[in-house]
Amino acid sequence: MHVNNGTDPHAIGTKLPAPEARYDVVVVGAGPAGLAAALAGAGEGKSVLLVDENPIPGAAMGNDVPLLFGGRMTTATQNAERMLETVFMSEPMLEAAMEAGVEVLLGTSAWGVYRNGPGVTGLPESVVALADKDRGWIVGYNQLILATGARDLAIGFPGWNQPGVMGAAALERLLAHYEAFAGKRVLIVGSHDLALNAALLAREKGVEVAGLVEVRSAPQGDAALADAVRAAQIPFYLEDAPAEAIGGIDGVERVRLLSGAVIDVDTVVLAIGLVPSIELIDAMGGKRVLDGARGGYIPGENAGVTCVGDCAGLADTGFDHVEYRMEWARELGKLSAPDTIVCQCEEVTRADLLGVQPPRYLERPAPMQARSLNTLIQDGPPNPDQIKRLTRAGMGVCQGRRCRDQVAMMLAMAADGPFGSVPLATHRAPVRPLPLRILADWEESEDMRAGWDVWFGIPTQWVPYRDIDTPREREHQEAIAEGWSL
Amino acid sequence: MTYVGMPTPSETPQETMAKIAGTAAKMKVVIVGGGVSGLSAGWWLARSGASVTVLDKGIVGWEASGRNGGGASHYQSPLFEEEQRMWPHMDALLGYPTEHQQERLVIAVTPKQLNQYHYLAKMNNDMGYRVDLLTGDQVRAMVPLAGDNCLGGMHYRFGGHANPQRSVQAYAWALQDLGGRIYQHSPVTGFETEGGKVVAVHATSGRHECDAVVVAAGPQIQALMAKLGVEVPLAAARAEMIVTEPAPMMPIGGVDGNGLYGRQTLRGNLAYGGGPHEWLETFEAGPPARPSSPLTRNLARRVAELFPKAAHLNVIRSWAGIVENTPDGRPIIDRMKAPENVTVITMSGVGFGLSPASGHAVRDLVVDGQCSFTDLAKLSLSRFDGIGADWREQRGWQPQKADLAA
Numbered sequence: 001m002h003v004n005n006g007t008d009p010h011a012i013g014t015k016l017p018a019p020e021a022r023y024d025v026v027v028v029g030a031g032p033a034g035l036a037a038a039l040a041g042a043g044e045g046k047s048v049l050l051v052d053e054n055p056i057p058g059a060a061m062g063n064d065v066p067l068l069f070g071g072r073m074t075t076a077t078q079n080a081e082r083m084l085e086t087v088f089m090s091e092p093m094l095e096a097a098m099e100a101g102v103e104v105l106l107g108t109s110a111w112g113v114y115r116n117g118p119g120v121t122g123l124p125e126s127v128v129a130l131a132d133k134d135r136g137w138i139v140g141y142n143q144l145i146l147a148t149g150a151r152d153l154a155i156g157f158p159g160w161n162q163p164g165v166m167g168a169a170a171l172e173r174l175l176a177h178y179e180a181f182a183g184k185r186v187l188i189v190g191s192h193d194l195a196l197n198a199a200l201l202a203r204e205k206g207v208e209v210a211g212l213v214e215v216r217s218a219p220q221g222d223a224a225l226a227d228a229v230r231a232a233q234i235p236f237y238l239e240d241a242p243a244e245a246i247g248g249i250d251g252v253e254r255v256r257l258l259s260g261a262v263i264d265v266d267t268v269v270l271a272i273g274l275v276p277s278i279e280l281i282d283a284m285g286g287k288r289v290l291d292g293a294r295g296g297y298i299p300g301e302n303a304g305v306t307c308v309g310d311c312a313g314l315a316d317t318g319f320d321h322v323e324y325r326m327e328w329a330r331e332l333g334k335l336s337a338p339d340t341i342v343c344q345c346e347e348v349t350r351a352d353l354l355g356v357q358p359p360r361y362l363e364r365p366a367p368m369q370a371r372s373l374n375t376l377i378q379d380g381p382p383n384p385d386q387i388k389r390l391t392r393a394g395m396g397v398c399q400g401r402r403c404r405d406q407v408a409m410m411l412a413m414a415a416d417g418p419f420g421s422v423p424l425a426t427h428r429a430p431v432r433p434l435p436l437r438i439l440a441d442w443e444e445s446e447d448m449r450a451g452w453d454v455w456f457g458i459p460t461q462w463v464p465y466r467d468i469d470t471p472r473e474r475e476h477q478e479a480i481a482e483g484w485s486l
Numbered sequence: 487m488t489y490v491g492m493p494t495p496s497e498t499p500q501e502t503m504a505k506i507a508g509t510a511a512k513m514k515v516v517i518v519g520g521g522v523s524g525l526s527a528g529w530w531l532a533r534s535g536a537s538v539t540v541l542d543k544g545i546v547g548w549e550a551s552g553r554n555g556g557g558a559s560h561y562q563s564p565l566f567e568e569e570q571r572m573w574p575h576m577d578a579l580l581g582y583p584t585e586h587q588q589e590r591l592v593i594a595v596t597p598k599q600l601n602q603y604h605y606l607a608k609m610n611n612d613m614g615y616r617v618d619l620l621t622g623d624q625v626r627a628m629v630p631l632a633g634d635n636c637l638g639g640m641h642y643r644f645g646g647h648a649n650p651q652r653s654v655q656a657y658a659w660a661l662q663d664l665g666g667r668i669y670q671h672s673p674v675t676g677f678e679t680e681g682g683k684v685v686a687v688h689a690t691s692g693r694h695e696c697d698a699v700v701v702a703a704g705p706q707i708q709a710l711m712a713k714l715g716v717e718v719p720l721a722a723a724r725a726e727m728i729v730t731e732p733a734p735m736m737p738i739g740g741v742d743g744n745g746l747y748g749r750q751t752l753r754g755n756l757a758y759g760g761g762p763h764e765w766l767e768t769f770e771a772g773p774p775a776r777p778s779s780p781l782t783r784n785l786a787r788r789v790a791e792l793f794p795k796a797a798h799l800n801v802i803r804s805w806a807g808i809v810e811n812t813p814d815g816r817p818i819i820d821r822m823k824a825p826e827n828v829t830v831i832t833m834s835g836v837g838f839g840l841s842p843a844s845g846h847a848v849r850d851l852v853v854d855g856q857c858s859f860t861d862l863a864k865l866s867l868s869r870f871d872g873i874g875a876d877w878r879e880q881r882g883w884q885p886q887k888a889d890l891a892a
Contacts, residue, residue: 008882011723012764016780112782118774119724119808121887122764129780138780285775346753358583358652361752367581367663375659380670383545389552389651392753397731399802429778433800436730440787440797441780448784452745454760456723456835461815464613465564468816468864479605 010457019140033309034147055083070166112429163251168271183267195271292322345396491616491643524702526845547654553807558839559645568843582656593639633794727759
């Protein structure tokens with residue numbers, strides 16, 4: 001007997017919609033690498049869409065998405081029109097791209113890439129999912145170029161979870177693109193090129209730089225840059241580290257260093273490292289590989305997707321970024337207390353992370369308190385996604401941006417392995433937090449609506465046990481099935 | 487602790503535990519599959535004194551057991567009353583938090599939904615399980631995130647929900663605390679039989695001797711049981727969920743409807759799933775991937791319709807799980823005739839909430855040969871005898887295209 005004539009009306013079938021538009025080339029990210037790729041495509045006569053999430057909506061910036069803004073943006077960032085203008089003015093190549101025929105969408109994030117592959121074959125074609133301040137939609141592509149850049153690496157220390165602790169990429173964004181940095185006097189943590197450039201940029205923009213703190217015994221970056229910093233009378237605090245950021249209601253007011261020095265600043269700029277933005281690649285199930293010289297996890301070979309610029313890996317200067325940041329993580333870890341926060345969104349402390357303890361709103365009976373990362377390790381290599389589910393570290397609205405990398409470092413240290421021995425927690429779409437009403441497909445097909453069921457659409461599944469094989473079974477099945485297409 | 491809407495149990499869970507203690511002493515049981523059904527069975531057996539070993543191809547609760555909506559209100563199941571009896575005591579019995587919460591609301595935003603929910607309410611009330619009908623205004627009073635579009639709903643005075651990931655780990659840890667062993671990353675490679683029984687299970691972790699075996703490996707049951715010459719018809723499909731940032735806590739977090747299942751977590755997040763599934767091929771080593779799809783957008787829409795006052799909340803994750811179904815969507819909980827010491831359990835996509843009861847049933851089958859608290863005859867494997875090799879095609883349940891991992 002054929003059930004439903006051999007078709008399942010509740011299966012995905014062809015219900016997933018075709019893209020709204022198709023392009024020969026879709027480029028995500030309008031930094032120098034993305035712009036160059038878009039212009040190259042247009043130069044070959046291809047249809048090109050270039051999207052960039054800047055300007056970032058004020059609410060997202062408040063959640064440190066996508067960079068560690070640390071609450072140090074001015075209220076100017078709340079003015080969407082002004083922000084759009086500022087972004088446009090700060091990148092002259094945008095105009096050139098538009099003139100070359102590239103379709104440019106600013107304030108538009110790419111939150112997912114979907115393609116058929118292992119575990120999914122129901123997509124009509126490969127698509128990029130987009131969203132702006134008004135709506136979400138999907139577009140098709142022949143070639144996808146990711147130029148999503150790199151984001152701030154955060155490593156916690158006592159007091160880092162207050163306004164005024166930010167990242168170097170966020171500082172650069174606020175100073176050079178948005179003209180909306182609210183700090184006056186900064187202390188920079190790190191001394192590699194990222195930190196040296198941050199110091200020089202801050203100074204150029206009229207921000208006072210109180211110094212650079214370096215855990216190692218000498219400045220790490222390019223010698224000429226370090227000389228320029230010295231020439232600007234900016235001191236280096238070597239073999240030192242921030243022991244505590246002390247502040248008030250508006251956040252950081254001063255920093256106490258390991259050496260005992262106390263420095264009055266309103267902002268601490270974490271410039272220990274940048275992490276290539278592999279969120280889209282990782283969320284689409286693409287390959288990632290670890291390369292310390294190129295900033296950590298970078299995209300592997302992924303058919304049909306090209307990564308350019310920093311998201312493909314930082315420029316290899318022979319400097320091992322991973323070794324450097326692990327050294328920082330060890331030092332800041334030593335300076336931290338058990339109750340130092342690791343995950344700000346979910347308020348997970350170091351002790352709770354390493355003890356794999358549940359959040360504070362749950363009871364911790366004696367057997368629970370007796371558990372720790374060590375007891376989990378006895379069952380096999382620690383998995384960051386498993387630990388995330390138990391502790392909630394990385395489960396918050398910043399989507400783990402502030403803690404994913406430091407959790408991976410802490411777990412590796414706790415498991416006595418090198419970085420990478422414990423993998424990074426996976427990224428999931430949407431790779432930007434987006435409101436339900438924006439993500440929603442308000443124009444879904446009749447096919448999707450009519451075929452919707454709460455579960456598998458198997459009427460026999462919900463017949464009460466006592467009624468199975470009785471005349472009432474048919475009645476229930478019909479009544480339950482009738483309710484489908486909700 | 488009892489529910490308003492349920493018959494009063496004749497025995498407390500603590501009394502049951504006292505009764506079973508020592509009944510399986512010296513018995514060695516190997517559980518294949520560290521999902522929620524296997525772990526609960528292992529825990530019940532360990533409470534009975536058995537020496538329990540759980541073998542899992544990966545991490546405990548990594549598949550559907552840890553990726554579902556967490557519902558625990560399955561009036562259709564013969565295990566239902568046991569499910570309801572056990573859940574309120576599970577935190578105390580396991581020693582670890584499960585986040586179990588009581589009661590559920592199902593709310594409608596279309597007349598068709600309201601009609602169906604009313605039918606389900608009557609079906610429950612006919613069985614003696616109390617479900618109250620609610621008007622739109624009553625729903626709005628109980629569900630702060632509901633909107634003007636809500637037409638009414640129903641209030642299960644029983645049932646509830648729990649945190650799947652936390653609960654699965656709770657079973658695993660509680661099992662270990664009772665002396666049970668869990669081998670993760672240890673797929674089963676074969677069975678050693680002798681005299682009509684399985685005497686050892688071979689896995690990458692080694693050879694595990696046993697007096698009894700429980701096969702609770704989800705979609706992989708089919709390939710595992712085939713090694714024993716037993717055909718178990720199963721088809722696997724992908725199902726998807728999304729979760730938002732935390733919303734203000736609602737008095738009852740177990741609210742769903744509008745074609746969705748899910749809950750508000752104790753942290754406040756809204757976690758919901760539903761909608762079309764995709765039938766997939768099954769691989770002996772487990773799913774090669776668990777990708778979500780743009781269905782995320784359709785889920786987001788329905789959550790926004792269900793909770794208009796939460797439409798501004800950010801979605802922060804989506805995920806998918808691979809779920810197996812039997813041809814009629816009902817569980818198979820059955821001890822085999824040959825090899826006679828093998829018990830199979832698949833809950834056919836509805837296993838998490840029923841786990842406190844399904845483990846008890848499996849414990850009974852393994853130790854006593856029959857279930858002590860309910861009839862399971864209609865969940866036997868033999869109902870599929872002679873089903874035919876094309877049963878998936880007959881239902882339209884075959885993969886729509888060859889899986890690219892094949």
